[in-house]
Amino acid sequence: MSPESKTSPYPRNSLDHCTWLLGDFVVLLDQQELGSRIVVNILPRKNCLSRGAPGDGGGEKLIAANIDTIFIVTSAGKDLNLRRLERYLTVVYSSGASPVILLNNINLTDNPTRLSEKIKSIAGDVPVILLSAPSKTGFDALSPYLRLGKTVTLVGSSGIGESMLINALYDETVQKTADIREDDEKGRHTTTVRQLFVLPSGAILIDNPGIREIQLGDSAEGLEKAFSDIARSP
Structure with missing residues (x-):
C-alpha cells in the first residue's frame, strides 16, 4: 500500500x-x-542542521534532524583552524543543537592544553574535549552526550579521524579508516555517505562526510551567538 x-x-x-x-x-x-x-x-522536527550549499548557487544543504549535540571535530595537527571553527559554531548555533568541540589526535602535539586554550578563546563556554582515538584517551568525557535516547552528529573537515572515533566508540571496526598522511597530518577521505549508528550505549550517532567548504547560508542567529562579544558592542 x-x-x-x-x-x-x-x-x-x-x-x-x-x-x-x-x-x-x-x-x-x-x-x-x-x-x-x-x-x-x-513527525515534526525539533531542529535541523543545515549549511550553505557550496558554490555560487546559494541555498541551504540539509544534513540531519532532531539532534541533541553536534560534535565539531578538529585535529591537534595542521588541520586546526580557529576561523573555521567559528564558522562551524555559527552553523551549529543556527540549528538549535548544542555544540561540543572534539580536539582529536592529541598525540600529534606536545602541548594539547595550549591548543585547547586557543580554541576556548573563540568558543566561549562551549565544551572542548581532548581525544586520541587510537588509545581511546578522553573518551570518558563523551559519556554524558551519548546516553540512551540522545542523538549526536559529527561535523568536521575531511580526514581528521571521525571514522576512527566511531570505531573506538564501538570498540570494533564499523567504518573504514586510512593512515594519516605525513605532509598535512590528515587521514584520507573515507566516509562518502551519511550513516546512522546505534551505539552500545543506546545513543544515536550520525556520521557525515567531511566538509571541504563550510558555507554559512542562512545563519543570522548563529552569527549572533558565535560572535556574542561583537553583537553586544554599542
Whole structure:
C-alpha cells in the first residue's frame, strides 16, 4: 500500500514534497499479514542542521534532524583552524543543537592544553574535549552526550579521524579508516555517505562526510551567538 493510498489512516500531505533526513522520527504502519512496514508519517522536527550549499548557487544543504549535540571535530595537527571553527559554531548555533568541540589526535602535539586554550578563546563556554582515538584517551568525557535516547552528529573537515572515533566508540571496526598522511597530518577521505549508528550505549550517532567548504547560508542567529562579544558592542 502506498503512503498516499486513500485507505491510509494518516494525512496524505504528511509525506508530500518532503525531504527525508537522517534523524527523522516516523510513524510506521505494521502490516503483519504481509510481513512488511511502511512509513505513513514524518513527525515534526525539533531542529535541523543545515549549511550553505557550496558554490555560487546559494541555498541551504540539509544534513540531519532532531539532534541533541553536534560534535565539531578538529585535529591537534595542521588541520586546526580557529576561523573555521567559528564558522562551524555559527552553523551549529543556527540549528538549535548544542555544540561540543572534539580536539582529536592529541598525540600529534606536545602541548594539547595550549591548543585547547586557543580554541576556548573563540568558543566561549562551549565544551572542548581532548581525544586520541587510537588509545581511546578522553573518551570518558563523551559519556554524558551519548546516553540512551540522545542523538549526536559529527561535523568536521575531511580526514581528521571521525571514522576512527566511531570505531573506538564501538570498540570494533564499523567504518573504514586510512593512515594519516605525513605532509598535512590528515587521514584520507573515507566516509562518502551519511550513516546512522546505534551505539552500545543506546545513543544515536550520525556520521557525515567531511566538509571541504563550510558555507554559512542562512545563519543570522548563529552569527549572533558565535560572535556574542561583537553583537553586544554599542
